[in-house]
Amino acid sequence: MRLVNRKPGRMAALSLGALPFVLLLIAYLVASGLRLAENPDDKLMPSFASIGAAIHQVAFTENPRSGEIVLWSDTWASLKRLGIALGASALIGLCLGILIGIVPYLRAALAPFITALSMIPPLAILPILFIVFGLDELSKVMLIVIGIAPFIVRDIALRVGELPAEQLIKAQTLGAGSWPLMLRVVLPQMWPRLIDALRLSLGAAWLFLIAAEAIASTDGLGYRIFLVRRYLSMDIILPYVVWITLLAFCMDYALRLLSRRLFPWAEAGARR
Amino acid sequence: MRLVNRKPGRMAALSLGALPFVLLLIAYLVASGLRLAENPDDKLMPSFASIGAAIHQVAFTENPRSGEIVLWSDTWASLKRLGIALGASALIGLCLGILIGIVPYLRAALAPFITALSMIPPLAILPILFIVFGLDELSKVMLIVIGIAPFIVRDIALRVGELPAEQLIKAQTLGAGSWPLMLRVVLPQMWPRLIDALRLSLGAAWLFLIAAEAIASTDGLGYRIFLVRRYLSMDIILPYVVWITLLAFCMDYALRLLSRRLFPWAEAGARR
Amino acid sequence: MNIISVRKLWKTYGEQVVLENLNLEVKEHEFVTIVGASGCGKTTFLRMLLGQEAPSRGEFLLDGRPLPNEPGPDRGIVFQRYSVFPHLTVLENVMLGLELDGRSPSARLLGRAFGSRRREARERARAMLVEVGLDAARDKYPSMLSGGMQQRLSIAQSVICNPRILLLDEPFGALDPGISSDMHRLILRLWERHRMTIFMITHDLREGFELGTRLLVFDKTRLDAQAPDAFGATITYDIPLNVKGNRLLQELDAATARTERFREEVELA
Amino acid sequence: MNIISVRKLWKTYGEQVVLENLNLEVKEHEFVTIVGASGCGKTTFLRMLLGQEAPSRGEFLLDGRPLPNEPGPDRGIVFQRYSVFPHLTVLENVMLGLELDGRSPSARLLGRAFGSRRREARERARAMLVEVGLDAARDKYPSMLSGGMQQRLSIAQSVICNPRILLLDEPFGALDPGISSDMHRLILRLWERHRMTIFMITHDLREGFELGTRLLVFDKTRLDAQAPDAFGATITYDIPLNVKGNRLLQELDAATARTERFREEVELA
Amino acid sequence: QEKKKFKLAWSIYVGWMPWDYADHSGIVKKWADKYGIEIEVVQINDYVESINQYTAGAFDACVMTNMDALTIPAAGGVDSTALIVGDYSNGNDAVVLKGGKTLKDIKGRNVNLVELSVSHYLLARALDSVGMSERDVKVVNTSDADIVAAFTTPQVNAVTLWNPQLAEVMAMPNAAKVFDSSRIPGEILDLTVANSDVLKANPAFGKALVGAWYETMAIMAADDAKGRAARAHMGEASGTDRAGYEAQLKATHMYYQPAEGVAFTRSEQLVQTMDHVRKFSFAHGLLGEGARSADAVGIAFPGGKMLGNARNLKLRFDDAWMQMAAEGKL
Numbered sequence A, B: 001m002r003l004v005n006r007k008p009g010r011m012a013a014l015s016l017g018a019l020p021f022v023l024l025l026i027a028y029l030v031a032s033g034l035r036l037a038e039n040p041d042d043k044l045m046p047s048f049a050s051i052g053a054a055i056h057q058v059a060f061t062e063n064p065r066s067g068e069i070v071l072w073s074d075t076w077a078s079l080k081r082l083g084i085a086l087g088a089s090a091l092i093g094l095c096l097g098i099l100i101g102i103v104p105y106l107r108a109a110l111a112p113f114i115t116a117l118s119m120i121p122p123l124a125i126l127p128i129l130f131i132v133f134g135l136d137e138l139s140k141v142m143l144i145v146i147g148i149a150p151f152i153v154r155d156i157a158l159r160v161g162e163l164p165a166e167q168l169i170k171a172q173t174l175g176a177g178s179w180p181l182m183l184r185v186v187l188p189q190m191w192p193r194l195i196d197a198l199r200l201s202l203g204a205a206w207l208f209l210i211a212a213e214a215i216a217s218t219d220g221l222g223y224r225i226f227l228v229r230r231y232l233s234m235d236i237i238l239p240y241v242v243w244i245t246l247l248a249f250c251m252d253y254a255l256r257l258l259s260r261r262l263f264p265w266a267e268a269g270a271r272r
Numbered sequence C, D: 001m002n003i004i005s006v007r008k009l010w011k012t013y014g015e016q017v018v019l020e021n022l023n024l025e026v027k028e029h030e031f032v033t034i035v036g037a038s039g040c041g042k043t044t045f046l047r048m049l050l051g052q053e054a055p056s057r058g059e060f061l062l063d064g065r066p067l068p069n070e071p072g073p074d075r076g077i078v079f080q081r082y083s084v085f086p087h088l089t090v091l092e093n094v095m096l097g098l099e100l101d102g103r104s105p106s107a108r109l110l111g112r113a114f115g116s117r118r119r120e121a122r123e124r125a126r127a128m129l130v131e132v133g134l135d136a137a138r139d140k141y142p143s144m145l146s147g148g149m150q151q152r153l154s155i156a157q158s159v160i161c162n163p164r165i166l167l168l169d170e171p172f173g174a175l176d177p178g179i180s181s182d183m184h185r186l187i188l189r190l191w192e193r194h195r196m197t198i199f200m201i202t203h204d205l206r207e208g209f210e211l212g213t214r215l216l217v218f219d220k221t222r223l224d225a226q227a228p229d230a231f232g233a234t235i236t237y238d239i240p241l242n243v244k245g246n247r248l249l250q251e252l253d254a255a256t257a258r259t260e261r262f263r264e265e266v267e268l269a
Numbered sequence E: 001q002e003k004k005k006f007k008l009a010w011s012i013y014v015g016w017m018p019w020d021y022a023d024h025s026g027i028v029k030k031w032a033d034k035y036g037i038e039i040e041v042v043q044i045n046d047y048v049e050s051i052n053q054y055t056a057g058a059f060d061a062c063v064m065t066n067m068d069a070l071t072i073p074a075a076g077g078v079d080s081t082a083l084i085v086g087d088y089s090n091g092n093d094a095v096v097l098k099g100g101k102t103l104k105d106i107k108g109r110n111v112n113l114v115e116l117s118v119s120h121y122l123l124a125r126a127l128d129s130v131g132m133s134e135r136d137v138k139v140v141n142t143s144d145a146d147i148v149a150a151f152t153t154p155q156v157n158a159v160t161l162w163n164p165q166l167a168e169v170m171a172m173p174n175a176a177k178v179f180d181s182s183r184i185p186g187e188i189l190d191l192t193v194a195n196s197d198v199l200k201a202n203p204a205f206g207k208a209l210v211g212a213w214y215e216t217m218a219i220m221a222a223d224d225a226k227g228r229a230a231r232a233h234m235g236e237a238s239g240t241d242r243a244g245y246e247a248q249l250k251a252t253h254m255y256y257q258p259a260e261g262v263a264f265t266r267s268e269q270l271v272q273t274m275d276h277v278r279k280f281s282f283a284h285g286l287l288g289e290g291a292r293s294a295d296a297v298g299i300a301f302p303g304g305k306m307l308g309n310a311r312n313l314k315l316r317f318d319d320a321w322m323q324m325a326a327e328g329k330l
């Protein structure tokens, strides 16, 4: 049987999927072991024991000062920011993307600007962004939005452009004006695309969140990483990174499930 | 005529496209004027005169120390890094993306790992990256690759998954094994998708470039921006950001033209 | 007045001349069937009628005025490659045209109907689905339908709007004879009732002769073996047909009876 | 031995029974034509033969062994919705099968032919394009072709590989009678020369009777108006046909002559 | 113009942690209430960004070093007053070599440091002290967050950096400190700087800040339970613990008493230091593209002493506020 037709079973798929993670873990253990053998105080690749101790500290011990468990309060603060930013970006991306994708005049007016916007490295113009948006929660959310919304807009606009012309013509012969056309024909078909775009931009969203929190914040996962980074406390940074990755991974998975559940027609057409 | 059918002429499109930029410029001029009226030495939003002077300084005057013109040597250093990184990411993205998209066993083994990889904020694990890739050119290129390659891989894999099943089946009935199938049917159809993916990740690529050059570097556009940020020289940062945006915009445009020229079949099918 | 007037129409794609010097006058309530060799430009002609393509040269008039260069609800279409909306179920696909009906504010604002209008649209769509034999599949998505079912869905979707001009591009090509003659009856009934003008491309000569009031043959009059694209097709025959609606319905019934007889014969064999 | 054996085959999609209790034995070099109502499961049957779908129950044997559950070069297909490769020109689309021919190392490694093999593939593809009337369009991309041209391209692409079993799903539905009978001749010639086994779905009863050596009718034997999906279709008639290759070719020529006569008559009118 | 609400920005560094304690323990609020104003104390993690924001007008006061006060707000036209001289670096900044014994070994090496920061200044002073100049080394800009990790790579064998990164680097094998800020005492100052115009219109703001600061100093300096708790708080907020924080304090010469600050501000040494700093800054283009000489920006000291252009006085060392605290007039 050809490789492209051979499909692993459920269990095989799970264990195959776990394999690279296990390999990575082993690689880490070996490298860390070697480094620690040379210098027992090495902080760059701490042993699992010291990572475990650090995890115990941040994830299960109340901070005596605030009475909070650091990891959870950080997670909560970060997720709130991320959630708002993702929601806003999705909304902007969907609306502008559809408009740019389907209204030629808007495309002419906005596509070059959005393209340019998406190319501006937001971290280079931080001082101006902070002056415009202030230094509180809004600015953190805005940094993420500025970071990922242009991407989503452009992705959705591309996808709208890929809709077959026949569909749009057919809808017009059925009496659809521009607005109902967008609402009933384009928008519903863009939902699964939006979820794809969100999934693809999750990594960037976390990146911007962390950058924002590293610059001006007093809590959040990114803040904590920034705080302990100057001590090279990899025993805290590594579990935080793994935790962030895990959270993002779960969000990605949840979005995929959501897409499958809500838009069965989209799955039916394609192969995957 | 419906809005979706009304198409601006060439001139109208150009001037519409320029409009938001002009508006932005005006907004800047007004804000800058207001600030300068209050503090003539304000550095946050310098006047066009002082920006012009700074441009003259960096773009047309030889640096007395090194004998180089700063802007050009920075640009050259950055573009080299970016070019190598984009090339490598495209290659990785194309190969892995196709493999993951079409070989179920590889998908099971690698898709979760790549997803996880794409979620790791690379800036948080810099110390480990330093150990693996060192601190010289390689590490800067690798940071960009780590930043954008997982995105391209995932995007291409999604796109491969959208190929109609009939095509793959037809190719198999024509005698294609897995490998020729990828080579003759999947790969050629992914080229325009790859260009789209590259275009979408240009912004992120520049972002990572700038971040990489901020870490340990002696030249490059990102280096200069971070350096002069130390004394809030927006008169240099702003032209640099505009320059970066312009470069990225041109790369985007060139890629789009390239795609149109090389893959006429892709344009013919879709509407845009 | 003539509903459609075509004068000295040319259509070229790059070097290739597809249609050359086409002239045609069509009156309201005609049923024009079009036949011609594959690739000779029939679909292109329909696409121009729809406003999807612009003529390269010549005039294309609707009611004496230049054809609007965009599709509109006055001209319905069934495409050759059945195109339905993948994200709507069969029922929703058929209801779409009724919901989009431009007169109500909710249609203009949301592209949807509510309350009694929605119920009514639902009823009409269900009735139409029964007619095209898709009622059982009403909750399926198009990707789960067979080729012929998609084709019927596309027909139902277009005809339920009762456009003034109906364009059909090989609408019954993917249907078996039984269902095909059901469809003939449906189309003829709607044609009579709403006094539509119909253009139908077909490869089934018999169908062309039986259904239409007028048959157009598209063909090239000149050929250059060296440069096959140098000359385009035009209307080489324009044949008025005399069989009219009701009479034809009877004939169709007779044809169906013949099919039934065949069936019985086979059963005896 | 029988090339295809189907025993107690069932196919269901969720609740819906599409095919029930199908039994069939087909010998090598048979030309099986399949007719049946739209949506009754003909394409589904072909898809199972292809290995694209797995039977829900029952056996599907090829040469007495279970059918491989993946498509292979022994079974060629022309899909109902013509599927050609959008990124290849017409000529490249037809050459593809020859270039992929698994015996040469360059085909295995690169999926391409070089030098004389390439020239030969080119020649054969051009010859095939002439036969299906697409030589003039050989450098076009599929999106620039008319529906019938895409259909012919799809046929050319599949038959040039001379598969042992050829599956045709309404291959001539989008073609005008003239080109259609050219295609009939082409298929019959290949069928004779390469002793293929052919399964062809058609809605044109005449075509089914004239081309095949055996005609299968798919139909539901039981019906429940309350639950239209509860029962599936099966083979209700299996009719051996006696007209054979050469004789049929003559008949087809006669039919073409009739069409020509019609043309002349019309011209006189 | 007069106003009631003020904002102070601070970033995490040993000499500025008292602001966090002052904020959390309510000392700031107490002093603000006393003068009938409101002071918002905002932590900004990115040090440069905090100064940039202050310079751009988002804050009324900010913590920074003497060099950054000159090169960012002052050079940016924001007339700034150094209210509080909190401490000077007394070993908190250092040049560290890998595999080298003396500063001379640095010749020809790449030195990783935060370019144009006090580290850069320290390196210049260090090279000066052994008759070398910046031409003898190659400076590689490296962000402070990454410098420890950078030192772990084989490519990096010379760094200039500050605490707590310094301590982390020193803990690594074969790291040798070859020069530190205790060799140039009183040159790297940690200040609390406020906008002069705001201060002039609202003296209450300055008074409240200085009052809160020295109350905190008193608590912090004490070796009692409260003092320990305060230091523990500061350590924790800076990502370490009390021990770690106290280790950093050891290399910091704190002016716990306002009088010490006053004395230092009035000293001739400050003038000399600022002269060094402005020359260094000018040589590196930090005074702006328009600056024609080190005199471009004027710096004022107590007692009418002055450096540079008197018509462009933008940085003022003012002992009056600390003096009030010393005299208990707040």
Ligand SMILES: Nc1ncnc2c1ncn2[C@@H]1O[C@H](COP(=O)(O)OP(=O)(O)OP(=O)(O)O)[C@@H](O)[C@H]1O
Binding pocket: C137, C140, C143, C144, C145, C146, C147, C148, C149, C174, D013, D016, D018, D036, D037, D038, D039, D040, D041, D042, D043, D044, D045, D080
């Ligand atoms: N993926 C699917 N999911 C659910 N039902 C399906 C799916 N594919 C096909 N069906 C159903 O199976 C039945 C048979 O479909 P099939 O395509 O085999 O019909 P057919 O005989 O080829 O019809 P036609 O002549 O119209 O092409 C149809 O009722 C269809 O709705």
Ligand SMILES: Nc1ncnc2c1ncn2[C@@H]1O[C@H](COP(=O)(O)OP(=O)(O)OP(=O)(O)O)[C@@H](O)[C@H]1O
Binding pocket: C013, C016, C018, C036, C037, C038, C039, C040, C041, C042, C043, C044, C045, C080, D137, D140, D143, D144, D145, D146, D147, D148, D149, D174
């Ligand atoms: N976008 C295009 N670019 C170039 N040529 C095109 C394009 N669309 C159509 N053509 C050419 O125009 C000619 C007429 O096409 P058309 O689709 O009108 O044929 P048709 O009469 O409908 O044929 P069929 O009966 O096969 O559907 C064909 O030769 C085709 O190659």
Ligand SMILES: [Mg+2]
Binding pocket: C042, C043, C044, C080, C169, D146, D147, D148
């Ligand atoms: Mg056509």
Ligand SMILES: [Mg+2]
Binding pocket: C146, C147, C148, D042, D043, D044, D080, D169
């Ligand atoms: Mg079918």
